[in-house]
Amino acid sequence: MSRLQIHDVSVVYPGLNNGEEVRALSNINFSIEPGEFVVALGASGCGKTTLLSLMAGFISPTDGYLTLGDNPVSGLPRVACGVDLQDQIAGPGKERGVVFQKHALLPWLNVLENTEFGLKLQGIGKSERRERAAAFLKLVGLEDFHNHPVYQLSGGMQQRVGIARALTNDPEMLLLDEPLGALDALTREVLQELLLDVWKETEKMMFFITHSVEEALFMASRLIIMSPRPGRITHEFKLDFNERFLECRDARKVKSMPEFIEMREKVLSIIHGDEQSGGMH
Amino acid sequence: MMANKTLDGADLMADDTTNSSARTTAESKSAEAPVTKPAVTQTQSVTLLQRLGKLFAAGPVKPGDSFGAPGQGRSLAISIVTALSLIGLWFVATSAGWVKPLFLPSPVAVVERFWEVLTEGFANATLLEHTGWSMLRVFGAFALALVTAVPIGIFMGVNRVARGLFDPIIEFYRPLPPLAYLPLVIIWLGIGETSKIVLIYMAIFAPMALSARAGVKSVAIEQIHAAYSMGASRWQVVRHIILKSALPEILTGMRIGIGFGWTTLVAAEMVAAQAGLGFMVLNAAEFLVTDVVIMGIIVIGVIAYLFDLLMRYAERKLVPWKGR
Ligand SMILES: Nc1ncnc2c1ncn2[C@@H]1O[C@H](COP(=O)(O)OP(=O)(O)O)[C@@H](O)[C@H]1O
Ligand SMILES: [Mg+2]
Numbered sequence: 001m002s003r004l005q006i007h008d009v010s011v012v013y014p015g016l017n018n019g020e021e022v023r024a025l026s027n028i029n030f031s032i033e034p035g036e037f038v039v040a041l042g043a044s045g046c047g048k049t050t051l052l053s054l055m056a057g058f059i060s061p062t063d064g065y066l067t068l069g070d071n072p073v074s075g076l077p078r079v080a081c082g083v084d085l086q087d088q089i090a091g092p093g094k095e096r097g098v099v100f101q102k103h104a105l106l107p108w109l110n111v112l113e114n115t116e117f118g119l120k121l122q123g124i125g126k127s128e129r130r131e132r133a134a135a136f137l138k139l140v141g142l143e144d145f146h147n148h149p150v151y152q153l154s155g156g157m158q159q160r161v162g163i164a165r166a167l168t169n170d171p172e173m174l175l176l177d178e179p180l181g182a183l184d185a186l187t188r189e190v191l192q193e194l195l196l197d198v199w200k201e202t203e204k205m206m207f208f209i210t211h212s213v214e215e216a217l218f219m220a221s222r223l224i225i226m227s228p229r230p231g232r233i234t235h236e237f238k239l240d241f242n243e244r245f246l247e248c249r250d251a252r253k254v255k256s257m258p259e260f261i262e263m264r265e266k267v268l269s270i271i272h273g274d275e276q277s278g279g280m281h
Numbered sequence: 282m283m284a285n286k287t288l289d290g291a292d293l294m295a296d297d298t299t300n301s302s303a304r305t306t307a308e309s310k311s312a313e314a315p316v317t318k319p320a321v322t323q324t325q326s327v328t329l330l331q332r333l334g335k336l337f338a339a340g341p342v343k344p345g346d347s348f349g350a351p352g353q354g355r356s357l358a359i360s361i362v363t364a365l366s367l368i369g370l371w372f373v374a375t376s377a378g379w380v381k382p383l384f385l386p387s388p389v390a391v392v393e394r395f396w397e398v399l400t401e402g403f404a405n406a407t408l409l410e411h412t413g414w415s416m417l418r419v420f421g422a423f424a425l426a427l428v429t430a431v432p433i434g435i436f437m438g439v440n441r442v443a444r445g446l447f448d449p450i451i452e453f454y455r456p457l458p459p460l461a462y463l464p465l466v467i468i469w470l471g472i473g474e475t476s477k478i479v480l481i482y483m484a485i486f487a488p489m490a491l492s493a494r495a496g497v498k499s500v501a502i503e504q505i506h507a508a509y510s511m512g513a514s515r516w517q518v519v520r521h522i523i524l525k526s527a528l529p530e531i532l533t534g535m536r537i538g539i540g541f542g543w544t545t546l547v548a549a550e551m552v553a554a555q556a557g558l559g560f561m562v563l564n565a566a567e568f569l570v571t572d573v574v575i576m577g578i579i580v581i582g583v584i585a586y587l588f589d590l591l592m593r594y595a596e597r598k599l600v601p602w603k604g605r
Contacts, residue, residue, distance in 0.1 A: 058506050094512030104503035107602035108525045118511030121521070151602050169511050 002069025004055060004173065004205065005031040009064035011050050011231075024050040026230035028064070032173075037199055037206040037242060039220035041213065043271070047231025048209045049101060052175050055207060057092040068095070068173075094118065097171030099179040101209075103158040105150040111137065111161055112146040118169035129168075136164040139194055141187065155182035163191065167198060173205040181211065189251060192219060200246050213267050217241055218255060225270055235270055239263070386572040391579070394572040403573055404564045406556040412580065415558040418474075418549060419542045422481035426538060430489035431531055437490065438497025438527070439519060447490070455487040459545045463552070472553035484545040485538040492534025496527025529596070529603040536592045543585045 011025040024047045032038050040048050053059045054066055057073050066073040072090040092098075097118075105114050112130065113120075115137055119129035137143055140160040145153070150161060159182045166174060176195075180188045192215060199206055210216050216223055218241055225235040245254045254260060347353075368388065374380055375387035382390065398408040406414075436443040454462070459480055466483075470476040500523050508522050550559035558577050565573035596603065 056510055092506060092509035094510065096510055098507065098510045100503055100507065102503060104507040106504060121511055121513045121517050149602065
């Protein structure tokens with residue numbers, strides 16, 4: 001596995017109808033190391049989805065570039081890591097799986113077919129891909145919904161299909177854009193633990209966006225806090241609450257530790273300070 | 282879920298009967314007896330007004346329906362009443378002698394003529410032969426358009442070279458009336474079957490290609506992104522995402538296209554046809570056989586309508602996710 005590096009990246013969106021252009025990200029330098037679980041936290045509009053789209057290769061930066069190991073992800077630098085990357089095609093790839101903020105499922109396929117879709121694209125046989133998809137559907141609690149049309153599911157269930165789909169494809173790196181936002185509190189905790197288990201077991205790199213401070217602290221090996229206008233990373237913390245949970249398997253206990261509560265207050269005060277200085281609209 | 286369904290069904294029926302009875306009262310009132318108005322008592326007229334008002338309100342919601350969804354509720358009963366009233370009016374107008382049979386023959390005369398042309402024929406061909414030739418031309422052209430216009434439309438949607446190439450051609454000839462380029466088609470292709478099919482084909486081609494292209498444009502970019510980040514190749518994205526997303530609009534294009542096909546049929550059969558519904562109507566018009574003209578129009582209308590019903594059925598079966 002190789003690290004994902006973001007080299008001095010800025011993203012400027014052109015303004016609509018000659019409106020002012022939006023500096024969604026400004027001079028981001030940042031990397032995700034192999035096996036790291038990075039969580040991004042920040043008010044809406046601070047560029048979290050933009051950052052994720054860059055990593056996924058869906059958009060190119062206005063300035064700077066991104067690499068995964070020696071390979072370009074987005075942006076076309078002249079020379080990076082000693083390799084001439086000019087003319088290499090960059091973009092999305094199956095080593096970087098994505099769970100979308102808006103699920104992005106395919107309505108003409110049922111739950112099982114959506115989940116196995118990536119394996120089908122790669123030409124993996126029907127029985128094998130069914131088996132792998134079914135295993136992950138069971139993990140996200142949808143074993144009884146294989147043949148349901150996805151457009152008849154609730155938002156939370158659609159989100160879970162999206163997670164099962166990304167996991168079934170077994171990427172090196174998972175990019176998750178508020179994946180648990182539409183879930184009820186109970187399912188949310190179950191899936192937090194599931195994602196941590198998958199992470200521990202496979203040592204995938206994770207980039208996880210959330211609005212919830214508690215979720216961020218619980219999941220992250222490294223927490224980045226972002227601030228809008230222009231979008232930038234203002235704080236970084238190394239954390240180990242996820243490791244503590246994986247040892248004791250008691251989420252409630254971890255979330256009520258004095259260190260956890262102290263950290264939560266600290267992060268909340270950072271975010272609120274941000275709001276007062278005009279971070280929120 | 283089940284209880285909900287049943288409730289829904291019962292309510293639908295109840296709603297429909299109130300709708301249609303209110304409607305029937307209104308229809309008969311306006312059609313036959315506008316003088317009865319003073320006879321209606323005050324309370325009755327209020328309820329009648331309320332009922333009429335209800336037909337145009339945003340509506341109380343039936344279980345399973347969303348409040349304010351545009352045009353919700355059934356319209357079948359109203360449509361049937363409309364159709365029957367029109368036929369009734371036709372009947373009354375002809376039997377009372379308001380119009381001469383030369384201009385508008387009675388429904389009975391048309392039905393008799395239908396039977397006569399079916400068994401004995403008109404202009405050297407039976408009705409089945411006329412219908413067969415016309416269907417061959419329209420559906421032949423339709424099939425040709427299906428295998429050419431849809432791929433070209435998709436190609437225009439996904440590739441700028443194809444778009445640049447075909448866009449000016451299609452956009453130029455699309456608004457032209459087929460009668461304007463009919464002479465040219467005949468000069469180039471002769472007066473045989475080819476020129477007839479090509480004329481209809483051209484009328485079907487443009488709407489079908491443009492619908493397929495619009496279908497490609499309507500695909501959600503997130504779905505394309507999702508496929509790429511699961512390792513899809515460009516071709517797989519076209520096949521598994523873009524084609525599927527475009528399917529509802531392709532089917533709509535087919536419905537619009539076949540409609541244009543029927544519209545162009547009469548023009549196509551104007552020159553040197555031996556049989557065909559359009560030819561039959563034109564021929565009858567020349568000799569002022571008005572009942573054959575009307576019968577031909579009705580036959581074309583019924584075939585086109587039945588095909589449209591078939592397409593709508595196919596739509597429900599093939600793209601149940603449409604609009605979700
Ligand atoms: N496609 C776009 N075109 C123009 N502006 C955009 C576009 N996408 C996002 N933005 C703007 O960029 C900023 C960051 O957006 P986003 O990355 O979606 O934030 P977040 O995910 O943190 O809520 C916002 O101000 C948003 O309005
Ligand atoms: Mg976002």
